[in-house]
Amino acid sequence: MLNFLKKPHPFIFNAYSVAIPGVASFLIILLLAPLDFKGMEITQRSIYALCIGGFVSIIIFSTVKLLQKLFPTVTQEDRWTIGKEISLFLLVVLLITLGIFLGIFILYGTHESAWQLFVKTAFISICISFFPIVILVLFEQYLQQKKQFKYAQQLTQSLKAENQKLQTEKQHETTSDQQLQLKAENGKVELQLFASELICLQSDGNYVEVFYEIDKTVHKKLLRNRLKSLEEFLPKTTFFRCHNRFIINGNYIVHVTGNARNLELTLRGMDATIPVSRSKATQISEFIQTL
Known part of the structure; x- marks a missing residue:
């Protein structure tokens, strides 16, 4: 209850x-x-x-x-x-x-x-x-x-051109060649990958679940750190804090849905949808337009 x-x-x-x-x-x-x-x-x-x-x-x-x-x-x-x-x-x-x-x-x-x-x-x-x-x-x-629903449709339409580009491996590889180093709270580098390989990050208490894609296979790694600390090292042109528990790579968004409560994002390679905070609904639209 x-x-x-x-x-x-x-x-x-x-x-x-x-x-x-x-x-x-x-x-x-x-x-x-x-x-x-x-x-x-x-x-x-x-x-x-x-x-x-x-x-x-x-x-x-x-x-x-x-x-x-x-x-x-x-x-x-x-x-x-x-x-x-x-x-x-x-x-x-x-x-x-x-x-x-x-x-x-x-x-x-x-x-x-x-x-x-x-x-x-x-x-x-x-x-x-x-x-x-x-x-x-x-x-x-x-x-x-x-x-x-109407707003989600508009966002999905704006994603079409980007999604078509991401269908080929070549486009996926050239989305970003910036190399990222994701560290634990003790400063130790736990994961090193390209920005184009990082799908999203999810806060889970004192840990962060990192979802990333290599050779079309999605992997997950658990880091002991805060989401806010990791956010500082991610390029803002590619990554967006859509919820207090989630940071997503905009290039992986394939579909936007909406209900009376909030918007939800479908990311390529992810089974579960990602919620968008109601306060971030306008910002996500601006973010998608800049991708």
């Missing part, structure tokens, strides 16, 4: 994020008239629906903006997770509940205890908020998926 909550999730906040829950709340109260709203006449229900819909939109906008200002690191796209998305949802529902509760208590009072009124308000708020938020999440996921 904990691993599920830590999974990356796209942090999406735009005009739809504010408008859709408000409009959906308005329509649910006006047309479906759930719970106590059913006994109200249409004019009164319309006023309540309009006020609650507007209040929902204001709460969502204010909450997200406040979180971004107070906790800018937490709300970064690369650090946003499913757990944080659920927490944000619960926080918004709690604030909506408190707002509606205080509005009813101050304007109309109650014959019930404050706690009973709060519980009742919370139940109503959850029932009304659930469907608008689900609609919003699905809609945002759809737009993000569509956007990422």
Whole structure:
């Protein structure tokens, strides 16, 4: 369960994020008239629906903006997770509940205890908020998926010319003749190869897995070092830190795919795809254009 909550999730906040829950709340109260709203006449229900819909939109906008200002690191796209998305949802529902509760208590009072009124308000708020938020999440996921898919297609198209060049051994050998020396943290040279032979590097705790190709065969070597230390010795025109755990050789990229969470790279000779951090999505495009 904990691993599920830590999974990356796209942090999406735009005009739809504010408008859709408000409009959906308005329509649910006006047309479906759930719970106590059913006994109200249409004019009164319309006023309540309009006020609650507007209040929902204001709460969502204010909450997200406040979180971004107070906790800018937490709300970064690369650090946003499913757990944080659920927490944000619960926080918004709690604030909506408190707002509606205080509005009813101050304007109309109650014959019930404050706690009973709060519980009742919370139940109503959850029932009304659930469907608008689900609609919003699905809609945002759809737009993000569509956007990422189109972006990935554009990147793949830009790779075609380069990929065609790399099909021949001659082009592969002349991509770069710079010789690299990959050292362990004690300074000892563990691997010596040409830049054109190095496919990618993957951080694995205190070690780095080095994937390289010699005579069309992919090899792997484990070095005790930090990825950041090795990155300093790699030519930036050829290698790109696409993720906090990965550095890739741009000349090995053959395909780019995208989903609502992030972009993924398919490298020639590698079975698994390589993730691209959401903060690096724009940079990877610029990097590919310079290859």
